[in-house]
Amino acid sequence: MNYRVISRMVFLVLLSFAVQTADAFQKTAPRCYKMEIQPEWSEDGTQFWYQNHLGVDSWEIIFVDAKRGLRKSLVNTSEMKSHLQRIQMGFDEAQSCKFYGFSYDFDQQVCSFTFQQQSYVFDVEMNELKVSEPSDTERAKNDSGRLDDDNARSENSGEHTEITFVNRTKLLLTYSWINSSGQSVAYGSIKPEARNSQHTFSGHVWEITDSEGGYYGRFRGHPSPLPIEIHERVERKQRQASRTPRVSYQNSPDGKWQIQHDAGNLILRSAQGNETRSLTKDGHPENPYQFSGWSPDSQSLIATKVFPVEYENVYTLESAARQGYRGKLHEHRYALPGDEMTQYEWHLFNIETEDQHRLDLPIIDFGRPVIHWTSDQTFVVPKTDRGHQRFRLIECDTRTRKTRTIIDEKTDTFLWSAHGPSIPKTNFLKLSKELIYVSEQSGWRHLYLVNLEEPGSMQPITSGEWVVRKIESVDEETRQIIFAASGRHPDQDPYFLHHYRVNFDGTDLIELTEGNGSHSIEFSPDQRYLIDTYSRVDLPHVHNLRNAINGELICPLEEADNQELIEAGWKTPTAFHTTGRDGQTEIWGVICFPDNYDESKSYPILEDIYAGPHNYHVPKTFRQSRWYEQETEAGFIVVKIDGMGTAHRSKAFHDVCWQNLKDAGLPDRKLWIQAAANKYAGMDTSRVGIYGTSAGGQNAVSALLFHGDFYIAAVASCGCHDNRMDKASWNEQWMGYPVGPKYAASSNIDHAAKLEGNLLLMVGELDNNVPPESTYRLVDALIKADKEFDFLLLPGQGHTNGGSYGNRRRIQFFKEHLHP
Template structure:
């Protein structure tokens, strides 16, 4: 490793030129998404300009663009700058003479007359109610379901709901219960759906009265009280017998009559988080999805709305884990086609994620729609006879994580009937799957159902062509042949290159078996010189449900696991982000390679991949590698420090899952069901630990710690319980191991963008990897900023 000069305050200031919000400010048109005008082959986009941005409406058939409205007129109505209107979303109303808009920093939506400029505050789409087909709104109040009529009058649909026995609500433990309790926030009715005519509502009532509460102590309450507050969140810990019980009902919104939905087959229940409901046109039946806690099974079920009887149409079991999509946070790749009496089903049964045609009457697979040694990512659109989806490639050369658009016939006699890849460029094409019901109801922002790259007719698509090392070009194309109609926007990164920023580098290496291909990216400092030696850091995530590495240019700047990495690298590091075996978007074999192994996150594979990359890049110094990660990435960080202590020598772990026994049920998706002596699923005593989970526990390897480890946590973290961290610290203490703790007061799980945390992370690596003194007590002087998420 080369000797480093002493760190100076100016080094921090220079690195902050690449702070995430500064990166995004310095680029133009890296994310241009269309919102389609309902019933038309037109869409609007927001395009960056030298002065700000403008809204354009585009004719998809010709590519002709024109202003979406008179920007000066709208600016006067909003008392805003015409070159930088604070509009987040808008819809055309009536004949296009008005718009209804969501405006930044305004609680209500507004309607603006595009002829007179008259403005009125109105109620727009909201994450707190569910709009019915007849204009009525369904919402939750005082643990019951209520209906708001178009004239504003309200009536209770249920009256027997109470705390912990609530209608249409998420379980008390929903990863944000404490925050919502502090802020008195509400969400859209969950696990709830209107019938096509608005007569019926399918919903659920969750009984958690017998589930034990988990205490969270708010030491410095938000209301300023000097007395700490305790928030009890009803939560089942792995192995406990008492769990929430969910009962499903069909409610008649006119008469109030209730029909209980029958219990499903043993081992599965209706899936509350997916939010997928397919009603028959006459409302007589509704299809939905079912699964179980460890996700070993997935099923499509049919509910008779008159009797409440249930039929399992199709059920699939996996020896490891089953998913309705390779990425858990995206909507299932399942559709019910009522007019055909068929359904589309997703499965990895052949070794790769593919689509199948099911017969709804018999429950039999008619045929495979797609097949081959490549993976379907997201089902995007189904028309009368054509299916469009995003998928990858596994040809041994192409990056398998790049999203391509495919078209395939539904009526063919064999799989891959008239299969066409419409995006031929060696790049990512940005096709984003719809979020799950839970993701779509996030109160952060309104997500329009018309905001998609494919036109609703399936005739056109907006292609976002980019890589981490290729700035975005946004084009309008035809699905008939992939022909480009018009270039809509090209990214401008001049302001970044002017300050010496360079693009990340994509690399390919191999896992520990020396055969399996592993892909990732490297971020280098601006003053990088390949004749010098650079210390290496890794940002890690892991597990079966998502990937960490960026694919598009926008993700490369500030993707979900990229926050702050360009600034960190600029202090004098090369930072790697990669996805090893055990993660999705590849084959089922790749997905399962680390299943039930002590090295569940494939730490040996990460080490091998970095060593392979360094063999071709002598400037990568692997003598003192640092590693960091949050949540499951925090778990990966500590396991890296314990399983490969001679390689990973410095770690910063934030809110890691250190003890699965102290976590809630969803851990089972990653580790399998807990097993106790005699094959029991339920523990006999509070302290009993599942024997099949011991090998995953960092506590079991506490004696192996050699390097420097910083553990950060928030006391109100509902995703990863703080007690797990303290249990791990106890194990380290018993072994006489030194460890550093960073307590983030009154933080939940989501504090990784906090400048203070980022500064402490930088300093830890400066001190123990570069072995030089950081500048202490220096505030970074920036706002936290936000990470980009995959669904927009």
């Protein structure tokens, strides 16, 4: 019996079933249409077109003239079917139609596309459809569309298309899909003089072979498919292995010199290879020199001497290893808070004199060294102190070796500089000796202009009780910045993004987007226009075309259509906000009700928690898949909340987490749930459960330990239950350095004896994010405290909530203890 043949047959049957199932799902599952716009701009940047999907096999092509503020439909599915019926014998207008490879010629005003392997052009002005024969150039290109790379593999899937092969040989041909890993999967065969069309995606690669093992090349799917005729075999090109080891060189800007590393030392080598000098002699592999950068004039270079630290191992045991009958021990290096870290010492080398000098710059003891040259002779070094309470930008002059501090920012809590900020603290300009600096020194995250030639100068670009979230673009010639910010609209959710333009000196702040929702923008190629898209959890996407200079509305484009979802009974989450523990600050979240929610009935509440300080976590934009479908179908009301201690509000709001991760905003969350229950009578605050993964797992257990009077059941997956046992970079930022008593105060393990309520712990035994012993030690502490709880070990799994099995066990656990 040929097991290989049988296994391939089984694979193809399963693959065919999966494709048919996916296709059926696509045709029957309710969807929201016009969620996105993908504009194709004209060369002069004043016009664009895009395709709207209006339903299964239903579409329209939209043309927009930005200069005139004109939007119009060029053609749609029903119109195109009518045209096809007139020119194509036997065409059934009621049949399902797949059109591929749309394009629009702005000058000729014609649409081109492919239908059933035939090319067509539609003249918009004449309202006329014609069959289009490919030009000689197109035909030649298509007939010889074989890829040069015989090792090519499928790339990320583009749009749906098809690929058609015509067999002009006398042998049976086989066509195979080459997946992203380079593996060949046979799909079908083509008889001599026959053709075969295969659904695919643009970017996917197919290979043709014959029944005698002959090779005809690899071909890539294209958005505008034309038949590919297969004539003659070709020789498969084999990838040549490099016979010489790769040597890394850092070339000087003038091209004369190269730096090479050799056994921990730096070797200076002329580009021609006829001169070699040893710049250092005291380095060795355990204490090497590391090149940092050439000066722009090639007269000097900067390097660091590295004092490496080999972090200790953490271990995981794979109890259900795939091979053999013994468990398998895994280990990897892992830095814990307080561990010694690799340090970098600064050195300067003069190329002409061959002098070496240790520089009076602070040793880098957290992160990696970075330099930025501000002139031929000066460079700056950013330095974040370990513990994240001080940031400096220090300038060094290579001629005098003197240093001066440009920026020195300190705080009593933390400077958010790792795990999450979407804007680097320093953003250097190219046309001037200035930088845009990001700081929360005012109590809110804002932009500042720093003159590098005037230490201490820091002029606000933005200011106010709101938060800058992202720099979209910087125009140094006009000295303007386009950025995204949140919190400027008191009548909106303070996390909603809006976009603005402002001058470097802080004048002429202009809002470029408008609408009650969270916005994203896409510029025209020359940035004269922008497409403004916004949505909320309860509002599908709205698209508008705006002037990118002053934000004025040019014309509305689309409003997403969610009628199918509504008819299917789909419900949007309900946004809710109320004041937190201070009686003033608004706390925001969402509520997801069961489809059959009845105010006269009582429903238990589940909180999905993740209070990591690196972000906010409540969704703000629309999506067409259901939120918490399994939980709401089981009879639970699910809430998600951003309490104090999370990001993108004021510095004071964020600082609540400082040396206090056990807080997790739980006092705010309790008040929020109680206020929501006052408005929605079906919410039963005597039956509240909570669950989370990773930091959320820590938060869920903390809820029972420190707020067991309110939360009565919790499920915690892969939790970080003691911050002394988790990664240094995360925990030293929020909990401080050196490690002190605050770590113990936030430890679930140290407070295990306080457990009230019902607890289910889950952990993947191969978790390499949060070491699983964090959960194991909590289990040990709970046993020693004689506490009742449930524990689920997930063999062979990593940092996870347990997947579908874990979800089922979690819902079952809450059913048992909250009785929906």
